[in-house]
Amino acid sequence: MKIAIIGGGVTGLSAAWELQQRGIEFILLEASDRWGGKVVSSKLELxxxxxxxVEGGPDTLITRKPEAWDLATELGLLDQATNPGSETRGTFVLDNASLHPIPVSPSLFFSTPLLTPRGKLRLLAEPFQPARRDDEDESLADFVRRRLGQEALDKFIGPVLGGIYNTDPETQSIMVSSPIMREMEKDGGGLFAGALKRMLRKKKRRAPFAFVSFKNGLQALTDELARQLTGDLRLNSRVEKVTRDGSGYRVLIADGNSIYADGVIFATLANQTSSMIRELAPEASGRLDAICHQNIGTLSLVYGESDVPKEPYVSGLMIPRREKRMIDAVTFTSRKTPERSTAGYAVVRVFIGGGAPQMVDFSDEQLLEATQKELGELLGIRATPQIWTAFRWQNGFPQAEVGHLKRIDEIETLLPANLALAGSSYRGIAVPDCIRQGREAARKLSA
Ligand SMILES: Cc1cc2nc3c(=O)[nH]c(=O)nc-3n(C[C@H](O)[C@H](O)[C@H](O)COP(=O)(O)OP(=O)(O)OC[C@H]3O[C@@H](n4cnc5c(N)ncnc54)[C@H](O)[C@@H]3O)c2cc1C
Structure with missing residues (x-):
């Protein structure tokens, strides 16, 4: 039995790792010249x-979803694990063109002008709202509106969740992005009660901290996976299509080569998978193509410490789409993880692609100019960065709209035998979700 895995991001690498543990022959095909996909850590030097x-894509992994921690344990990587903290101090939201701290403490909550007294009362009335206990999907916005009120949605929860998922909360599926919130409602009758119940239950956690990263960046995880995999691993091998070949499949690579496999794992985005199976499974291909993917990118810019205003002390800024800015969010990497920067400098990471998708197609010069303008107007950073780098992914960020999981179930029933889908377009976007899906796909095809 031989399995082909298409895509060498964290999903494909995890699928290969699982097959290797099971002693199953595999070939891993990656279009680009490096492993890791969106997991990319880079070193800048002056x-x-x-x-x-700096990180191009993900920078921290949540350990409540245990898959990344477990994988790091299996790879012997825990001695490099670091605690990036979950410090929320200094996180702001842009509202009507001015910066407001996100009210994460009781004193900030009562003093914030972000919410009217009526909005605050509505939020505090959360425990008295009727609980929904079915498993039907709804949008993130509908959920927040129902439990916490329209103001909480508009003023900070929407921008924060919309920012994390680079999405519009009105269309985003709660069952994909935050199923835990629905679980808390089902379990405890509400968010406050559900959270309390969870705290009291205190399941023994495997990881000692809530988030994890690695000393040399998250890419340590994908680098280590690639290093410990002993199967047939091929970079610069873009798969063009997959066709039937007897009882198995023929995988056609852009360089003209082709390989036979008994089963295929597509560890690629739905829009990429769609084009590879157009002839093999036209209906599934069409439905995969209909899943929306947004542009996304990040810039990391290094300034002299004195070029960045000290007040207000901003460590993160979320920018709702209604503010109509060219950038979506800002993180002060050097404030959040000072050990990653030489002292005397400030490193700022800027997220792009949601509010102004065209940014991802800009030339370097245009991109820097547009970003500088925003950082100047919003945060008073007017100097030119001493060094900077950008990462861009066109149509690279899947949007899981309401009903997404049901649609994926249906698409899977349209696939021929021994083909599996895994990764961020399907059942969860975070790295631990991707690891879980990669490993599950491997288990399914080797069963
Ligand atoms: C800016 C940003 C920040 C993020 N932050 C976090 C975070 O803090 N925490 C977190 O958990 N998650 C985060 N995520 C999400 C997470 O990084 C991704 O969902 C995850 O890395 C996706 O992994 P993947 O392997 O499924 O896909 P990808 O990383 O997209 O890998 C797919 C691979 O398939 C290859 N490929 C495509 N087509 C073909 C083909 N035809 N033939 C062969 N190969 C092909 C591509 O070259 C690519 O390497 C973030 C994502 C972004 C973009």
């Missing part, structure tokens, strides 16, 4: 020797 570690 002529004076100052060094910075």
């Amino acid at each position: 002529p004076d020797g100052a060094r910075f570690l």
Whole structure:
């Protein structure tokens, strides 16, 4: 039995790892010249020797979903695990063109002008709202409106969740993005009660901290996977299509080669998978193509410490789409993880692609100019960065709209035998979700 895995991001690498544990022959095909996909850590250096570690894609992994922690344990990587903290101090939201701290403490909550007294009362009345206990999907916005009120949605919860998922909360599926909130409602009757119940139950956690990263960046995880995989691993191997070949499949690679496999795992985005199976499974292909994918990108810019205003102390800024800015969010990497930067410098990470998708197609020059303008107007950073880098993914960020999981179930029934889908377009976008899906796909095809 031989399985082909298409896509060498964290999903494909995890699928390969699982097959290797099961002693099953595999070939892993990656279009680009590196492993890891969106997991990409990069080192920047200035002529004076100052060094910075920046992340292009993910920067922290939540350990409540145990898959990344478990994988790091299996790979022997825990000695490099770091606690990036879950510090929310200094996180702001842009509202009517001015910055407001996100009310994460009782004192901030009562003093914030973000919510009217009526909005605050509505939020505090959350425990008295009727609980929904079915398993039907709804939008993130509908959920927040129902439990916490329209103001909480508009003023900070929407921008925060919309920012995390680079999405419009009005269309985003709660069952994909935050199923835990629905579980808390089902289990405890509400968010406050559900959270309390969970705290009291205190399941023994495997990881000692809520989020994890690695000393040399998250790419340590995908690098280590690639290093420990002993199967047939091929970079620069873009798969064009997959066709039937007897009882198995023929995988056609862009360089003209083709390989036979008994089963295929597509560890690629739905829009990429769609084009590979157009002839093999036209209906599934059409439905995969209908899943929306947004542009996304990040820039990491290094400034002299004195070029960045000290007040207000901003460590993160979420920018709702209604503010009509060119950038979506900002993180002060050097404030959140100072050990990754030489002292005396400030590293700012900017997220793009949601509010102004065209940013991802800009030339470097246009991109820097547009970003600088925003950082100047919003945060008073007017200097030119001493060094910077950008990562861009066109149509690279899947949007799980209401009813998404049901649609994926249906698409899977349209696939021929021994083909599996795994990764961020399907059942969860976070890295632990991707690891889980990669491993599940491997288990399914090797059963
Ligand atoms: C800016 C950003 C920040 C994020 N932050 C976090 C975070 O903090 N925490 C978190 O948990 N998650 C985060 N995520 C989400 C997470 O990083 C991704 O969902 C995850 O890395 C996706 O992994 P993947 O392997 O499924 O897909 P990808 O990483 O997209 O990998 C797919 C691979 O398939 C290859 N490929 C495509 N087509 C073909 C083909 N035809 N033939 C062969 N190969 C092909 C591509 O080159 C690519 O390497 C973030 C994502 C982004 C973009």
